[in-house]
Amino acid sequence: MFEDRKMETMTAPAGMELVYRRPSTLVDTPMHYCPGCSHGVVHRLIMEVVEETGIQEKTIGVAPVGCSVFAYNYLDVDMQEAPHGRATAVATGIKRVHPDKIVFTYQGDGDLAAIGTGETIHTVNRGESIVVVFINNAIYGMTGGQMAPTTLLGMVTSTTPFGREQPVMGYPLKITELIAHLPGAYFVTRQAVHTTAHVRKAKKALQAAFEYQGHNKGTCFLEFVSNCPSGWKMTPLEANDWLEKNMLPMYPLGDLKVPGRN
């Protein structure tokens, strides 16, 4: 083992070469997320793409309210923190005055699909050329595990103590499917990051999305089916397993809309 030190300054052990290290655009500071939380993985992937495509200088991010409210502490790009649900409106404002910049939002399911439903739909419907990163963990992580619009039927949260019951709390909202129906949506995909294979695919999707933004042809919308070990009251491994077995049947992975196709 090496002693602990800043990663940038590390050198490879003798006879070895570096094959992977965290992107330099991801600030080298501990993240506040709970152990095993998907947020960290997606943060890293975004920043890998930003680093690899050399767009750090022209990228502007929008952090919403939710566990990712502190995203700006980790993502080394200019950022604005948006009121709960309004990230895409804030991003619209930024993009409209800087059409040549790369603008992305990073939003949870409560943020994007509950309080922010109107902004989400209208931003995509206008076809704003931004990237929307949507972390669907089926719960309000930040505020302590309340029901989200995407919470599964029967799922216990702090506001569905008897499990989500449709007659009271309605159905899980598949907002990404709605989004895919909007003409302003350019690229819509649903990914996950709980296994190595999923991470690789997810990164490809992010690469595509950031590249597509340059086309200026509409919104790139990426859902990440994510875990929330704390909110779900599971260990990270249990959570990923539960995600695979329960979330994916409801939120099947894959591309919903791809430029050139459909």
Place this chain on the structure above:
Amino acid sequence: MFEDRKMETMTAPAGMELVYRRPSTLVDTPMHYCPGCSHGVVHRLIMEVVEETGIQEKTIGVAPVGCSVFAYNYLDVDMQEAPHGRATAVATGIKRVHPDKIVFTYQGDGDLAAIGTGETIHTVNRGESIVVVFINNAIYGMTGGQMAPTTLLGMVTSTTPFGREQPVMGYPLKITELIAHLPGAYFVTRQAVHTTAHVRKAKKALQAAFEYQGHNKGTCFLEFVSNCPSGWKMTPLEANDWLEKNMLPMYPLGDLKVPGRN
């Protein structure tokens, strides 16, 4: 010709019998709508259904902001006026404390599909057993003819003086199609009232919707493709003609979701 008097007190001319008169549940007072405006027709149809099915005593309506903000002056049922866009939230509140009553909202395209998008989608997604009457006239009538979410591309309004251009103002929003994708939607249909035939069909749809509400199985959502002669700056006849030629291709009539089918 008869001299002018309150219609209820009219008697049939000798040898003739009454075949049609305005429903008694439609208050006998002039409506403020512009000449030829679809609002009046839909008001009348709703009240015909309320009268014919004898539900006046248990019906509660919600008027939103929009030209129909004064609907409560005409519809002889208990009513609440809702803030702009919030009619379905208000209706949810009413219905939840009176699950045995018949609750309907009556909303314009600005109200329902712009500022109220979030409320609309979540109300239907919860499957609230209410009837939503949606008047799509592709414009903000009340405020003097601004662009609505449903304004057609190229259409001139007071805020799209050069015609609606997608890159600036986005695409026409087919919210009814989105609604039909939600599991909480029970009956979704798109109707019009600009010809006799359409009026007859529209009334059938309304009858069905008010009946279905009793099933308590979800939201009944009725779009009426409507005119706005004032906002469109046309005579009523020109407006109906324009509606037929321009609105209907974009907003095709028919049922989008019917109980038992789909």
Place this chain on the structure above:
Amino acid sequence: MQRSHEIIFAGFGGQGILSMGQILGYAAMIEGKEVSWMPSYGPEMRGGTANCIVIISPGRISSPIITQFDSAVALNQPSVEKFEKRLKSNGLMMYEESTVITPPTREDLRILSIPAVSEAIAMGKKQVANMIMLGAFLSVQPLVRKESVMDALSKVLPERHHHLLPLNEQALDVGKGLVSRIEAGVAH
């Protein structure tokens, strides 16, 4: 002009009510007077009515919205009814003849019925009825000079409509002529 003059122009939408007031206001501004022009706004327009209040004053104008007027120019029946009550004593009520069935009755008013619509039709352009009314009004209440009105028109009308200036000038004159004839007992 020593004190301010307060006028209400009223009628149905589409009769050119608002521009009648606006042109008068512009002309007064050109003459260095203080002016305010205040339209009725909002859903009441949906009822088909339109009106505007024009105040012309040698000094600063306080409220643009007032309820008592020196003059009323009415182009429909409801306006006559509504604003007859709101005229000051010795005020002027001028209305368009063909659109008004029940004329005003107050004894303390100067009342003038102007057949602007029929004259406009005679001129071949029904739309200039409002300018005929304005011409008539100005001949009774000479608040601004005709040249100022024409100046104002050329500012307010978009360039592409400037060929209509002579027609409008003619309408103003017709209006003025109507008043002289009425006063001389010729018309009516």
Place this chain on the structure above:
Amino acid sequence: MQRSHEIIFAGFGGQGILSMGQILGYAAMIEGKEVSWMPSYGPEMRGGTANCIVIISPGRISSPIITQFDSAVALNQPSVEKFEKRLKSNGLMMYEESTVITPPTREDLRILSIPAVSEAIAMGKKQVANMIMLGAFLSVQPLVRKESVMDALSKVLPERHHHLLPLNEQALDVGKGLVSRIEAGVAH
């Protein structure tokens, strides 16, 4: 008890920090004292830390949030570091032995290291470490009687967990015993 006593309980989430404080508070309430219990809340919990402030007083309590304490009961290293600074002179710092690497150093404090986790493991139920700590704490600061604590436990624990009451009582006793042994120089 003449004046109020202010305690901070702190550690990682899941160690039973909040209930430790709550049971103490409940016991004090049962004894007719004024009590306030204030948890840390919000996203800082996400960092894995949890703490609560308990104030027990003969009279009305002003602020439930304070920054200087009479006693600290710490169940991890960060808590020792954080709250050592915030103890009043002659205050009590009691910490769980196994979870703390660098012990506190202030000379003006009474410092006690309690091997609650190992004792709890010895008892066959790691979860009662917090009650061992509480027992130890109460033996040093006898703010409430053990009977009151047991009373409180039976109120706070749901009926279906009442079979655990004897185990908890035992844990309290173990904690008390630990202190006597430490003070007698037996342990450590």
Place this chain on the structure above:
Amino acid sequence: MIKGTIHVSIDICKGCELCIAACPQESLALSEQINKKGYRYAVLIKDNCTGCVNCALVCPDAVITVYREPKSAKKREAVEA
């Protein structure tokens, strides 16, 4: 042909002409006079009205009442039910 007639509440009619366009008999037209609100209003100009109700169905201001000669006792019942 069945005989019918209609009543128009002339002071509420807004002269939108929708009824005129909807009448299969071309029985309707706008008045020359205006009503209190300044609108020309719909009038029955022929006596060929069949009471088909079309005009009433499209009237946004619900100002049309329709009458018809009874076809038979049977029919009458149906209508009044």
Place this chain on the structure above:
Amino acid sequence: MIKGTIHVSIDICKGCELCIAACPQESLALSEQINKKGYRYAVLIKDNCTGCVNCALVCPDAVITVYREPKSAKKREAVEA
């Protein structure tokens, strides 16, 4: 088999075990000690690491750096580009 190794920033590791589950070589485990934050952290417990990067890919805290013996000069270029 290619030889690789990893570096774990132990003070930032939260012991979530996702890397452990992801490692095809079963080379990883949690430490017995806890780090400053109170977490047990990931450690390489065998010398069979292939530098396959799987662990790093799933690590939510981006605390893993992966090294590998170069396969060839060609490969090295690709990696460093």
Place this chain on the structure above:
Amino acid sequence: MSHKPEQPRLMKGNEALAESALRAGIHAYFGYPITPQSEILEYLTEHGRQYGCVVLQAESEIAAINMIYGAGGAGGRVMTSSSSPGISLMQEGLSYMACAEIPCLVVNVNRGGPGLGTIQPAQGDYFQATKGGGHGDYRLIVLAPSSVQEMADFVFEGFRLAEKYRNPAFILTDGALGQMMEKVILPPAGSLPHPEKPWATVGKPKHRERNILTSLHIESEKMEKVNHRLQEKYTALQREARHEAFQTDDAEVLLVAYGLSARICQKAMELAREKGIRAGVLRPITLYPFPSKAVAGAAEQASNVLVVELNSGQMIEDVKLAVNGRRPVHFKGRMGGIIISPEEVLAEIEHIVEHTQVEHV
């Protein structure tokens, strides 16, 4: 329902408030999560159904306030709660409800602002609550509890006033009172009678006129009449002003503070008296109507007034308006979620006393 004497319980303020709402017989609660008040929604989702209470997590605070509007308008006894940013989103709805005269209870568990701020307790929303954060001339009935006991009690008081005056009532509390546990004796269920609401939209029986709930009156004359009616109500409301006074009779320094700050001021008062300074505390219980007379009266006999708030100075304006220049009014506050300590207040009191003596020399 049975009225057996209640045992004291140790409860969180938020939970005591929620349980009290159920005992007050609310028909419906609509709310949206936000720290530090989510426990209210959580408690109600768990316990509401035992009481037959509708509990719905709305998609936003705007939806929540409008659901309240609907349900309250339809005659229900209804409640929502949120914390600062969420309350800001409710301002339009509150203005509508105040004008349509819908009784209801809205709870603000105030956190540190502005913006997203911090989740720690604060009193920065005093202006918003008392002057009308929404548009137009309306007022909410604003109650400020200062203990967990009052978190429970003021639910009943809030509904009593809301229904008596047909006006939204508002509880302005803070994160500390919401999160802390204290002893509470809960009010008995069923003890708050449900008044008739003949104006409610419940479906129109054959022979009554339809009920219309609206805030729209397009003619100014009508709208002014509505406003006059509201203003008369607010005048009538003044008689409901409530306060609590501690040793104000002989106070040379009068502390004025509400909610949590008032508790701290009491402590500071004790500390001051120990040092021989005659301090007293006046705690407004209703922030609207503001107990101006009581403040003016108490100020009259003091030589200085010190207002203590967890903000930059908001209630001080109402205090100054009450005192009307007759005494100097000082201010001491903390912001951002920091709770002022009794010692800080004491220092301020001492400073004032010293300064006053110097002046008198």
Place this chain on the structure above:
Amino acid sequence: MSHKPEQPRLMKGNEALAESALRAGIHAYFGYPITPQSEILEYLTEHGRQYGCVVLQAESEIAAINMIYGAGGAGGRVMTSSSSPGISLMQEGLSYMACAEIPCLVVNVNRGGPGLGTIQPAQGDYFQATKGGGHGDYRLIVLAPSSVQEMADFVFEGFRLAEKYRNPAFILTDGALGQMMEKVILPPAGSLPHPEKPWATVGKPKHRERNILTSLHIESEKMEKVNHRLQEKYTALQREARHEAFQTDDAEVLLVAYGLSARICQKAMELAREKGIRAGVLRPITLYPFPSKAVAGAAEQASNVLVVELNSGQMIEDVKLAVNGRRPVHFKGRMGGIIISPEEVLAEIEHIVEHTQVEHV
């Protein structure tokens, strides 16, 4: 751009404001229709592109204020406008922007409230604009034009102040000023320089730290620091307080009024002077910072103060706070969209004078 002297034009207040915004070089406008201010949006959609200005009709006022937040944060000179209910919906966003210190201009063409109210002019949103309708301790810079000329001029002034102090500026006007036409000489385009905005989120060049715009500071100590910074700014802002005084030097009755009411008071003043009553008018131009010193000074020499507002009495509180009990402060107002007449004000003046004389006997 050329600075040729402008010809006077007869323009609507809303349109003059919109044209002025274009000449002030706004980069973007986001807004939502509402009477009586839709002309602003309409004018800009028609003329904005000539100036290269982004004009977007948002899906709601909430979207609009947040688009402003984004665009303003990204360094744009940005504006939105609405009327009372729409402004209520912007309160959360305003609180965020004030805390994140985003300069921008927000226009409220006030209509009669509360609720949906009426679309006629009113001044019922004074409290909301000046005390912070949103949560937390923040302030907007509030300008109150009283003529169409000022509708145009105050756009420039608003941006100047907003950018100087990194704070949202607010124009509080009303439906009459928005809808009426008056003479206006428009300010020349290009005459308002664009300051550097090194804090803006424009993409981070290699060697600067990233710019973060946020209102979140979860630690109370930090949040308090942010609040102190804001409060210091507000203190500094006091020097920008502006007012206009008419014959206040010898006034026995001092009228205090803003915006449209101030014009009416001037007329009333003239009427009063004709009757031999020495009236004077003080018009606050900035409502925040409130010209307290000027009010206090003018009140000093008058025997009575009369505040006239188109509401139930809101600015009167700031006037009373300024006068601090040294003079009686009276109130006269109308509500619901009714504009008070000079004669009504005169009657009130006469009443006050009579009453005062009786007292003096």
